[in-house]
Amino acid sequence: MKLQKILFSFDGRIGRRTYWLAILALIVAGLISTFAPFLLDSEEAAVLMVALTSQFIWLLSLWPILAVGSKRLHDRNKNGWWLLVFWLLPFALFCGGVSIYLFNDPSTGRSGDFSTGSILIFASLPPALWGIVELGILPGTKGPNLYGADPAQQPA
Known part of the structure; x- marks a missing residue:
């Protein structure tokens, strides 16, 4: 290719x-x-x-x-829309957690809620790790699938 x-x-x-x-x-x-x-x-x-x-x-x-x-x-015989789960979801959770953790609440003058921010940051890890495993570690489907011929069987 x-x-x-x-x-x-x-x-x-x-x-x-x-x-x-x-x-x-x-x-x-x-x-x-x-x-x-x-x-x-x-x-x-x-x-x-x-x-x-x-x-x-x-x-x-x-x-x-x-x-x-x-x-x-x-x-892997999966739709490309799975990238939303593997990249966008962890990014949104991480950014949400960081923003809750870092930014001050203007009504009280206190810093953000540590526990909620930490939970969101840690919640971003499983989908990101799943994406790394799915995209970079697991082998593709053998033979042709819905998206074309097996790249392992094609000449370089």
Whole structure:
């Protein structure tokens, strides 16, 4: 399968090795583009470049991350919408827990509720770990399935 199809198409299936290599490449590219401005001579220029480009770079990588995850789920004979459970749910629970834990209650002037925030943060772990196991550890279905031919049986 061509690199363009791996990173930008939601059709087909990919194996675990291709999934991990694609995710690793996207993480490395994101980190390099985020921290490369610090090589500039001026510290102020580097900070400004990071502030302006890092969010944009990570936003651009969202499409390939979703495409790679979707194809990996297809290999497991699952719909790509499962990414909502594996990525969006843990992110929402974690952010909710952190916001409850950190931010002050304006009516009382106290900091947030530690126990509720902690519960939400810890509740984000099971779906995230399940996603890692489902996407990166468990093998795909043998032979063709609803989403195409077995990538293990196709020539490289």
